[in-house]
Amino acid sequence: xxxxxxxxxxxxxxxxxxxxxxxxxxxxxxxxxxxxxxxTKRASLPIKKLVYSAVANxxxxxxxxxxxxxxxxxxxxxYVGSAGMLKRxxxxxxxxxxxxxxxxxHITLCVDLKSKKSLTNHTAKA
Numbered sequence: 001x002x003x004x005x006x007x008x009x010x011x012x013x014x015x016x017x018x019x020x021x022x023x024x025x026x027x028x029x030x031x032x033x034x035x036x037x038x039x040t041k042r043a044s045l046p047i048k049k050l051v052y053s054a055v056a057n058x059x060x061x062x063x064x065x066x067x068x069x070x071x072x073x074x075x076x077x078x079y080v081g082s083a084g085m086l087k088r089x090x091x092x093x094x095x096x097x098x099x100x101x102x103x104x105x106h107i108t109l110c111v112d113l114k115s116k117k118s119l120t121n122h123t124a125k126a
Contacts, residue, residue: 002076002112003061005054009083010046013103017043017080021107029055029073029111047107051075054111076112080105 010017020043024032029051036048055073083104089097 001058001061002110003054003058005050005057005109005111007046007050007107007109010043010105010107011102012043012046012105014080014082014105015103016041017047017105017107020044020047021078021080024051024075025078027075028114029075032075047109050107050109051111054109058111072114073111074114075109077110078108080107082106 020036020039020041023035023039024047027035032051033048036044036051054075058073083106085104086102088100088102090100092098
């Protein structure tokens with residue numbers, strides 16, 4: 001069962017956020033958290049919190065079932081979208097003004113369980 005977590009209006013440009021998001025796409029949750037912990041980019045901390053939020057959402061939805069399957073959670077899809085801009089004006093020489101565009105981003109993350117059947121069928125075909 002897929003579970004989504006969303007982060008809206010992150011004050012980091014989408015281009016910079018995508019660099020970090022591309023590192024964790026398709027990885028297991030444990031591996032993704034290890035990668036994010038040692039990543040030096042500024043977007044890694046909010047994305048790490050988003051992964052924790054997605055795992056908590058998954059646990060909340062599965063509270064009646066056994067929770068021993070957490071090791072098989074993986075990041076099924078994650079994508080970054082543009083959230084608009086904050087427009088500012090910077091003074092320039094001779095009475096002019098230059099526009100500053102501070103870009104914001106939305107990040108959506110989907111967590112799912114790896115099915116053992118698909119893994120065995122995939123290895124049998126190969």
